[in-house]
Amino acid sequence: MNEEMMFMLYDTAQFLINGLVQGSIYALVALGYTMVYGIIKLINFAHGEFYMIGAFIGYFTITYFHFPLILALPVAMLLSGFAAVIVEKLVYKPIRHAGRVAALITALGVSLFFQYAGQNILGADPKAFPQAMPELTFEFGEVYITTTQIMIMVSTFVLMVLLWWLVGHTKIGKAMRATSFNKDAAALMGINTDRIISFTFFVGAMLAGAAGVLVGMYYNTVEPMMGLIPGLKAFVAAVLGGIGSIPGAVIGGLVLGVVENLVVGFWESTYRDAVSFSILIFILLVKPAGLLGKNIREKV
Amino acid sequence: MSETLLSTKDLNVHYGAIHAIKGIDIEVHKGEIVTILGCNGAGKSTTLRTISGLIRPSSGSITYKDQNIEKTPPHDIVAMGLAQSPEGRLVFPDLTVMENLEMGAFLRKDKPEIKRDLEFVYGLFPKMKDRSKQLAGTLSGGEQQMLAIGRALMSAPDLLLLDEPSLGIAPILVQAIFKAIVEVNKTQGKTILLVEQNAFAALKIADRGYVLETGMVTITGTGHDLLSNEEVKNAYLGH
Ligand SMILES: Nc1ncnc2c1ncn2[C@@H]1O[C@H](COP(=O)(O)OP(=O)(O)OP(=O)(O)O)[C@@H](O)[C@H]1O
Numbered sequence: 001m002n003e004e005m006m007f008m009l010y011d012t013a014q015f016l017i018n019g020l021v022q023g024s025i026y027a028l029v030a031l032g033y034t035m036v037y038g039i040i041k042l043i044n045f046a047h048g049e050f051y052m053i054g055a056f057i058g059y060f061t062i063t064y065f066h067f068p069l070i071l072a073l074p075v076a077m078l079l080s081g082f083a084a085v086i087v088e089k090l091v092y093k094p095i096r097h098a099g100r101v102a103a104l105i106t107a108l109g110v111s112l113f114f115q116y117a118g119q120n121i122l123g124a125d126p127k128a129f130p131q132a133m134p135e136l137t138f139e140f141g142e143v144y145i146t147t148t149q150i151m152i153m154v155s156t157f158v159l160m161v162l163l164w165w166l167v168g169h170t171k172i173g174k175a176m177r178a179t180s181f182n183k184d185a186a187a188l189m190g191i192n193t194d195r196i197i198s199f200t201f202f203v204g205a206m207l208a209g210a211a212g213v214l215v216g217m218y219y220n221t222v223e224p225m226m227g228l229i230p231g232l233k234a235f236v237a238a239v240l241g242g243i244g245s246i247p248g249a250v251i252g253g254l255v256l257g258v259v260e261n262l263v264v265g266f267w268e269s270t271y272r273d274a275v276s277f278s279i280l281i282f283i284l285l286v287k288p289a290g291l292l293g294k295n296i297r298e299k300v
Numbered sequence: 301m302s303e304t305l306l307s308t309k310d311l312n313v314h315y316g317a318i319h320a321i322k323g324i325d326i327e328v329h330k331g332e333i334v335t336i337l338g339c340n341g342a343g344k345s346t347t348l349r350t351i352s353g354l355i356r357p358s359s360g361s362i363t364y365k366d367q368n369i370e371k372t373p374p375h376d377i378v379a380m381g382l383a384q385s386p387e388g389r390l391v392f393p394d395l396t397v398m399e400n401l402e403m404g405a406f407l408r409k410d411k412p413e414i415k416r417d418l419e420f421v422y423g424l425f426p427k428m429k430d431r432s433k434q435l436a437g438t439l440s441g442g443e444q445q446m447l448a449i450g451r452a453l454m455s456a457p458d459l460l461l462l463d464e465p466s467l468g469i470a471p472i473l474v475q476a477i478f479k480a481i482v483e484v485n486k487t488q489g490k491t492i493l494l495v496e497q498n499a500f501a502a503l504k505i506a507d508r509g510y511v512l513e514t515g516m517v518t519i520t521g522t523g524h525d526l527l528s529n530e531e532v533k534n535a536y537l538g539h
């Protein structure tokens with residue numbers, strides 16, 4: 001093997017690793033989009049804000065209360081989850097029967113509210129995320145992987161296993177699936193569907209909150225607008241995988257992360273976002289059901 | 301006359317501007333099988349959905365076990381012992397047969413009794429036992445109907461609402477389902493309110509019946525009387 005090919009291989013491996021790390025973040029956020037969509041057919045464009053909220057809670061608890069990461073992460077997840085439940089009860093529930101366009105516009109409004117309230121209260125300037133764990137770099141030939149990257153992939157994997165167990169094997173998980181199939185049928189089982197809907201928001205925002213903390217660690221910075229672009233990317237990931245499908249969100253997130261990093265690495269970093277949104281348009285045109293979505297027409 | 305379990309008084313239901321139910325009075329007594337007959341769009345499903353709390357009436361009252369339930373949320377109505385097997389069955393397709401039955405018992409904590417009721421459902425519909433690990437979405441229409449009825453029974457109801465259990469099902473299975481309905485009524489003492497378009501089969505097993513036309517009760521009587529009623533014969537029994 002000549003040297004050029006060797007470096008090409010190293011590069012590809014490096015971009016794959018970076019892509020899987022970025023993709024893990026997208027996947028965590030995409031899961032919330034897809035779960036909420038699955039249960040109330042709402043594209044919750046405010047979902048990226050729970051990622052921002054999680055990141056800030058991580059920032060505050062670690063910087064000012066000196067929480068260890070192992071504590072900061074679950075606290076950020078819980079508080080992001082509660083924030084989502086409050087938004088759901090206060091804003092989305094009253095308009096649940098007002099139609100999907102109204103809901104979409106409301107979600108955009110909620111998103112702007114959090115972004116500007118965040119700038120007002122916390123300031124628009126980025127804050128340095130504290131070092132939450134020792135940063136080591138492992139080297140394999142010319143390929144590098146950091147402890148933070150490993151931490152991100154491991155946390156994502158653990159959270160996904162927990163989610164798989166929750167949705168597939170617990171009573172409340174089955175109630176979630178029953179409710180997303182048909183709210184009336186679920187209610188006739190004695191399921192309090194309002195509570196299940198709130199719980200779905202809670203779980204989705206917990207995952208986004210976790211992603212926020214992990215990203216804070218990764219890029220060492222947090223700011224109130226940070227949820228905007230990753231939120232949109234996660235939406236692309238959810239659509240790519242098939243919105244409403246939980247495994248689809250994971251695969252869509254990972255694929256998007258990898259594709260983006262290959263584009264950035266081999267081509268031009270300025271094309272990163274353009275490529276993501278081209279993927280969205282392409283999927284919507286060619287296979288709106290996404291990679292794993294069922295090709296069924298929507299019920300009205 | 302035995303004790304009244306369910307009654308509606310001057311019940312009205314609107315879908316926006318559509319007046320679907322126009323002042324219905326229905327009574328169901330403990331231990332009875334009561335049937336509601338009517339053509340497509342008469343308002344049968346609307347009546348059952350309103351009783352279960354899935355739709356709010358625009359006026360009138362619904363009394364179950366001497367309590368007004370017209371404002372009670374559906375899951376609390378189930379908790380009071382009022383279950384429904386809905387139109388179109390609506391079994392949960394990506395849950396197994398067994399998991400569907402467990403969902404029926406969602407509110408219950410009495411494990412031994414749940415087990416006993418599960419055995420009863422399996423005895424009633426032996427096919428469900430054979431298929432217990434199969435995804436409900438892969439069952440035939442008739443099997444899904446059995447599952448929907450079994451699932452409703454798993455909440456241990458005192459009153460069971462059944463919305464067109466014979467719809468779109470092979471005649472041989474229809475027989476099995478009507479036989480099961482009678483058995484549930486006779487051996488378990490469950491009260492049944494049965495909506496049907498298969499008027500003959502329904503009236504044969506019913507103590508009493510109501511005929512619904514465009515949201516109003518037009519004829520009422522015992523199952524026996526309705527079977528020989530000229531109007532019912534002409535309109536619903538195809539003579
Ligand atoms: N969700 C709805 N929105 C508007 N109108 C409705 C709705 N559901 C039912 N209706 C109308 O209310 C009336 C009664 O409908 P319902 O479904 O109760 O009839 P049904 O007797 O159950 O008929 P079928 O035998 O076809 O099931 C019909 O005119 C129907 O078009």
Ligand SMILES: [Mg+2]
Nearest residue numbers: 344345346387
């Ligand atoms: Mg009907």
